[in-house]
Amino acid sequence: xxxxxxxxYIFIALKGMAMGAAxxxxxxxxxxxxxxxxxxxxxxxSINNINLSLITTLRxxxxxxxxxxxxxxxxxxxxxxxxxxxxxxxxxxxxxxENHPILLWSFFFGLVLASIFLVGKEISKWNLGTxxxxxxxxxxxxxxxxxxxxxxxxxxxxxxxxxxxxICAMILPGISGAFILVLLGSYKxxxxxxxxxxxxxxxxxxxxxxFGLLSFAKLLKWxxxxxxxxxxxxxxxxxxxxxxxxxxxxxxxETKTFGDKTKVIDxxxxxxxxxxxxxxxxxxxxxxxxxxxxxxxLEKLASKK
Numbered sequence: 001x002x003x004x005x006x007x008x009y010i011f012i013a014l015k016g017m018a019m020g021a022a023x024x025x026x027x028x029x030x031x032x033x034x035x036x037x038x039x040x041x042x043x044x045x046s047i048n049n050i051n052l053s054l055i056t057t058l059r060x061x062x063x064x065x066x067x068x069x070x071x072x073x074x075x076x077x078x079x080x081x082x083x084x085x086x087x088x089x090x091x092x093x094x095x096x097x098e099n100h101p102i103l104l105w106s107f108f109f110g111l112v113l114a115s116i117f118l119v120g121k122e123i124s125k126w127n128l129g130t131x132x133x134x135x136x137x138x139x140x141x142x143x144x145x146x147x148x149x150x151x152x153x154x155x156x157x158x159x160x161x162x163x164x165x166x167i168c169a170m171i172l173p174g175i176s177g178a179f180i181l182v183l184l185g186s187y188k189x190x191x192x193x194x195x196x197x198x199x200x201x202x203x204x205x206x207x208x209x210x211f212g213l214l215s216f217a218k219l220l221k222w223x224x225x226x227x228x229x230x231x232x233x234x235x236x237x238x239x240x241x242x243x244x245x246x247x248x249x250x251x252x253x254e255t256k257t258f259g260d261k262t263k264v265i266d267x268x269x270x271x272x273x274x275x276x277x278x279x280x281x282x283x284x285x286x287x288x289x290x291x292x293x294x295x296x297x298l299e300k301l302a303s304k305k
Contacts, residue, residue, distance in 0.1 A: 004073065004074075009073060009074075009077040010077075012039065012074060012077040012078050012081070013077045013078065013080055013081035013084075014081060015033070015034070015037040015039055015078065015081065016077065016078040016079060016080065016081020016082040016084075016085065017081040017082070017084060017085035017089070018033045018037065018081075018085070019031075019033045019034055019078075019081070019082050019085070020081065020082035020083065020084070020085025020086040020089065021085045021089045021093060022108075023082070023086070023170055023177055023178060024085075024086055024089070024093055024178060029169070029170065029172060029173055029177070029239075029242065030082070030170050030171070030177070031169075031170060031171045031172045031173040032112060032115050032173040032239055032242075034171070034173075035115065035118075035119055035173045035235070036111075036114075036115045036118050036119070036295050039074075039078070040173070041224060042071070042074065043078065043171070044171070044217050044220045044221050044224065045071075045221060046070070046071040046074055046075050047075075047171075047213060047214065047217035048217045048218055048220075048221040049069060049070055049071060050070065050214060051214075054066055054069060054070060057069050101248070102248045102249065102279070102280050102284055103248075103280060103283060103284060103287055105246050105247070105248035106248045106283075106284035106285070106287045106288045106291070107287040107288065107290065107291040108246050108291060109243065109246050109247065109248060109288050109291065110287065110288035110289060110290065110291030110292035110293075110294075111291035111292065111294060111295055112239060112242065112243060112246060112291075113243065113288075113291075113292055114291070114292040114293075114294075114295035114296060115173070115239055115295055116236060116239050116240050118295060118296075119173060119232060119235055119236045119239060120134075120232070120233075120236045122232050123229050123232045123233055123236070124228075124229060125229055129230065130229055130230060130233040131233070133230050133233040133234050133237065134233040134234070134236050134237040134240070135237060136234070136237060137233065137234040137235065137236065137237020137238045137240070137241065138237040138238070138240040138241035139237075139241065140237070140238070140241065141237065141238045141239075141240070141241025141242045141244075142241040142244050143241075144180075144241075145241070145242065145244045145245035146244070148266060156200070156201070156204045158184075158186070159186060159189065159190070159201060159204050159205050159208065160204050160205070160207060160208035160211075161184075161208060162180075162181060162184045162186035162190070162205065162208065163190075163204070163205035163206065163207070163208025163209040163211075163212065164208040164209065164211050164212030164215075165180055165184065165212065166178070166180045166181050166184075166186075166209065166212075167208075167209040167210075167212040167213045167216070168212045168213075168216040171213070171216065171217070171220070172235065172238060173235045173238055173239050186205075189201070190202075190205055193205070244269065247269040248284055249269065249270050249271065249272050249274075249275040249279060250267040250268065250269055250270065251267060251268050251269075251270045251274075251275075251276065252266075252267050253266040253267055253268060254266035254267075272284075
């Protein structure tokens with residue numbers, strides 16, 4: 001691989017910012033952004049390199065060898081982008097979700113729809129097996145998006161498990177880690193803990209996330225090494241099934257009040273013509289087309305580079 005320059009790492013950080021922005025929205029996966037921006041397999045490989053042998057490398061060969069084996073520059077740039085995005089864009093995205101949900105979901109719908117073609121294009125051999133795996137992946141993702149949200153659960157073992165499952169979802173294209181936390185009933189508990197700086201809960205969730213990330217990355221790396229076409233088909237199915245969650249026009253079926261905020265905990269998709277209120281159809285279609293086109297523009301730029 002050609003040695004990266006500073007500009008390359010700036011672009012990696014920008015991709016991390018896009019992943020972070022996606023991860024704070026329940027319904028959009030940072031893993032999807034990683035895949036369509038061309039860094040998914042490198043991310044999985046780099047995470048998979050984090051093991052006890054790194055300590056041996058550090059002790060015997062020094063920090064430079066340790067950092068190179070870790071792919072430290074890549075991970076540092078990417079996670080700086082993710083954390084910067086989460087801290088700076090989360091409030092703005094929350095505002096958009098609150099005030100312009102149809103327009104935001106339309107943009108994401110176009111973006112995710114295009115990523116289905118982009119990921120599916122990577123499958124080198126289509127047969128009955130890959131088609132079946134794709135349909136199974138789509139069914140699993142659709143089923144997950146239809147699950148009702150649980151009540152908040154505050155037990156530390158449960159929160160550890162929530163962190164582990166959420167981080168696994170975050171690195172899977174098509175399945176949103178934030179949405180998994182909503183389903184598990186831990187979303188509000190963890191958000192409150194971050195805002196109130198409850199270190200006991202934050203550390204518990206972080207340890208669960210680290211455990212889930214390191215263990216799940218090994219499985220993904222093994223799947224890519226041995227069953228790449230099947231894995232890509234499964235991930236394409238996950239993205240396809242997730243479209244159910246990010247359909248822009250919804251009818252609210254049930255809400256719940258948390259403190260001074262009311263959250264939607266159950267809804268159903270409707271056609272724009274059946275939407276109660278202004279459906280903003282023309283602007284929504286334009287934003288969906290922009291999102292759809294953006295993915296292929298980014299792919300063209302990446303392939304030229």
